Amino acid sequence: MDVWSSLMDGFATALTPMNFMYAVIGVILGTAVGVLPGLGPAMTVALLLPVTYALEPTSAFIMFAGIYYGGMYGGSTTSILLNTPGESSSVVTAIEGNKMAKAGRAAQALATAAIGSFVAGTIGTALLAVCAPIVVKFAVSLGAPSYFAIMVLALLAVTAVLGSSRLRGFASLGLGLAIGLVGMDSVTGQRRLTFGQPLLADGLDIVVVAVAIFAVGEALWVAAYLRRTPLHAIPVGQPWMGKFDWKRSWMPWLRGTAFGFPFGALPAGGAEIPTFLSYVTEKRLSKHPEEFGKGAIEGVAGPEAANNAAAAGTLTPMLALGLPTNATAAVMLAAFTSYGIQPGPQLFTSQGPLVWALIASLFIGNFLLLIINLPLAPMWAKLLQLPRPYLYAGILFFATLGAYSVNLQAFDLVILLVLGALGFMMRRFGLPVLPLILGVILGPRIEGQLRKTLQLSAGDPAGLLGEPIAVGIYVIIGLILLWPFAYKLFRRSRPVAAPAGGAAPLATEAGDAVHSNHNAVYTNHKERP
Amino acid sequence: MTSLTTGLKGRSELGVALLLGAAGVLVFLDANGLVTPYSKSDPVGPKTVPFIVAGMLEVCAVLLALNVLRGGKGEAEGGEDVDLAHPADxxxxxxxxxxxxxxxxxxxxxxxxxxxxxxxxxxxxxxxxxxxxxxxxxxxxxxxxxxxxxxxxxxxxxxxxxxxxxx
Structure with a gap:
């Protein structure tokens, strides 16, 4: 079946009145929760998971599509009006966006962000629809050795490439893998790390883990350091753009999309790098470089488009390979498994209608965002004024409710608290949370592929190198792991080049404002839930 | 003794290393306690991966402890409503x-x-x-x-x- 007719079938499913209503609810809920400070897209999806339990999978995923894009869009509203972005991917948007808002151009900043998100999201989703089946075609020919290698690559790349401290990234990954071990071993039925506790035999529910690390950890962390005088949110009216703003925005939207999608689709993608690249490019190409740092509309349009295109790109490996590369995709993948749907390249054949309905509803959700959010922006801005005690008490309340409603057992709440304390500690000591979540989700699947591989080779470790693709991926893994050492050697042998090495020229180019923010992105590595 | 206490002051991050180490030991002991006959259909067995994870945790624990003792520091996470200027409340x-x-x-x-x-x-x-x-x-x-x-x-x-x- 070709892409076009499958997609049309998807639209037919997604546009039934009931499913369309779920898309609308998803977009509104996603934006409302995403706008709230401290709540990024991944936490939004994790907190809203229980709401979808009563639905059949197709409707649930249609709602997810809305929540996903809604949460993304909500986050950019927060960063423009409050200046302290919730997600690392919105850091760059905040630089110019908040300056524009302060200069009385909040309406234009929100408008270019919303329309740019729509343009980038639509192109990104179209690319997803075209690329995913191609990736699948390639992926079905792969065997266990290659899958094992790809998953190891994704884990290591996310841990080693993003973030300032690789050591802390690996510590977080180790904890995640350990959490993933809890429960019955799928092959032999042996109980691992259950400590005789029968409730642990089925393993830790991934929803409980995600909600604990993201929501509870975050609420406790903010509570400990709550700002006594909340930041001032800039009031805003109906977003709109003049002819001149359109003229200055459309090219950055397209360029941002071109940066965002490929980076999102890579195993170590993420939206930080493309948003930053887009910012630097727009600054260099702008006819008004003097406005950068004072609120240039190109500096909002480009990065925001890159951010949304990356979000669509992320779904390519998620749907085609079952490989999540950011926190939001990880939580969505967890949702797939909780519906008994096996992620992986078979997904397109075994659950074809569902996948295409999901992709179709991404288009619909994107469109809904545009027509719902432009008029509703003033209302979203009001949400930023929500008194903080209610906000964080509410996060704890709904986190508890969500975790409890999965299995209706109080024991899950104990786990929620313990892992919430772990999440608190990780934030305190700069351990990134993304490697932990990916470790929990991918750990058991990596183990499965490893065992399958060695089973096929009758225990011979050479079986791991049994496919050329696997060998190629191990070379890439080697390069990623050895790169910092090679770099150090290179610097040592040529000390003159040292100060100008690496990303420094780029950063200087982008000016001081970005420089400090850029560093913040890489040092914190906070893929905020 | 005093030099030890001053040396440990402000190094609460060593607790993270301790936690990693303890988690590693726990994973190792638990896996070690599993009894599995060798099976041809599952040459890897349920122990291998826990052993690898335990090893990884231990290595991270040691490296992190060294890193902290040498003055390394994990950066606390900021956010909209977070004010790191005052101590934990x-x-x-x-x-x-x-x-x-x-x-x-x-x-x-x-x-x-x-x-x-x-x-x-x-x-x-x-x-x-x-x-x-x-x-x-x-x-x-x-x-x-x-x-x-x-x-x-x-x-x-x-x-x-x-x-x-x-x-």
Whole structure:
């Protein structure tokens, strides 16, 4: 079946009145929760998971599509009006966006962000629809050795490439893998790390883990350091753009999309790098470089488009390979498994209608965002004024409710608290949370592929190198792991080049404002839930 | 002794290394305790991966301890409502955790409406709100709303507990 007719079938499913209503609810809920400070897209999806339990999978995923894009869009509203972005991917948007808002151009900043998100999201989703089946075609020919290698690559790349401290990234990954071990071993039925506790035999529910690390950890962390005088949110009216703003925005939207999608689709993608690249490019190409740092509309349009295109790109490996590369995709993948749907390249054949309905509803959700959010922006801005005690008490309340409603057992709440304390500690000591979540989700699947591989080779470790693709991926893994050492050697042998090495020229180019923010992105590595 | 204490001061991050090390030992001991006959269909067995994970945790623990002793520091995470200028406010955290634990203890016996009210009310007060009555009313309303919302909308019956028959 070709892409076009499958997609049309998807639209037919997604546009039934009931499913369309779920898309609308998803977009509104996603934006409302995403706008709230401290709540990024991944936490939004994790907190809203229980709401979808009563639905059949197709409707649930249609709602997810809305929540996903809604949460993304909500986050950019927060960063423009409050200046302290919730997600690392919105850091760059905040630089110019908040300056524009302060200069009385909040309406234009929100408008270019919303329309740019729509343009980038639509192109990104179209690319997803075209690329995913191609990736699948390639992926079905792969065997266990290659899958094992790809998953190891994704884990290591996310841990080693993003973030300032690789050591802390690996510590977080180790904890995640350990959490993933809890429960019955799928092959032999042996109980691992259950400590005789029968409730642990089925393993830790991934929803409980995600909600604990993201929501509870975050609420406790903010509570400990709550700002006594909340930041001032800039009031805003109906977003709109003049002819001149359109003229200055459309090219950055397209360029941002071109940066965002490929980076999102890579195993170590993420939206930080493309948003930053887009910012630097727009600054260099702008006819008004003097406005950068004072609120240039190109500096909002480009990065925001890159951010949304990356979000669509992320779904390519998620749907085609079952490989999540950011926190939001990880939580969505967890949702797939909780519906008994096996992620992986078979997904397109075994659950074809569902996948295409999901992709179709991404288009619909994107469109809904545009027509719902432009008029509703003033209302979203009001949400930023929500008194903080209610906000964080509410996060704890709904986190508890969500975790409890999965299995209706109080024991899950104990786990929620313990892992919430772990999440608190990780934030305190700069351990990134993304490697932990990916470790929990991918750990058991990596183990499965490893065992399958060695089973096929009758225990011979050479079986791991049994496919050329696997060998190629191990070379890439080697390069990623050895790169910092090679770099150090290179610097040592040529000390003159040292100060100008690496990303420094780029950063200087982008000016001081970005420089400090850029560093913040890489040092914190906070893929905020 | 004094040099040791000054050396340890401000190095609370060593606790993270300790935790990693302890987790590693735990994973190792647990896997070591598994009894599995060698099987041809599963040459890897259930022990291999835990051993690798345990090893990884131990290596990270040691490297992190060295890193911290050499002056390395993990950067605390910022955010919209986070102000890292003041020290951690345990007077907020502890009551908050208290409300959470109370909810765990009460939820199955007293039911969600009561325990959820306590959770939200306790949390709001812990976080510094001083509108006791208004907060109480909001808490009750939220709990009732979610109870009926989950029951009627999602078909999930949260425990009614003490209020069984009334709700």
């Amino acid at each position: 345990w007077k907020t955290i502890l009551p908050l955790a208290g409300a959470f634990i109370l909810n765990i203890l009460l939820i199955d016996w007293a039911g969600w409406v009561i325990s959820g009210t306590i959770l939200f009310w306790g949390s709001v007060l812990a976080l510094g709100s001083r509108h006791y009555v208004r907060d109480g009313l909001i808490s009750v309303a939220l709990s009732l709303l979610t109870f009926y919302g989950f029951y009627l909308g999602l078909g999930i019956a949260l425990p009614a507990g003490l209020l069984e028959g009334i709700l």
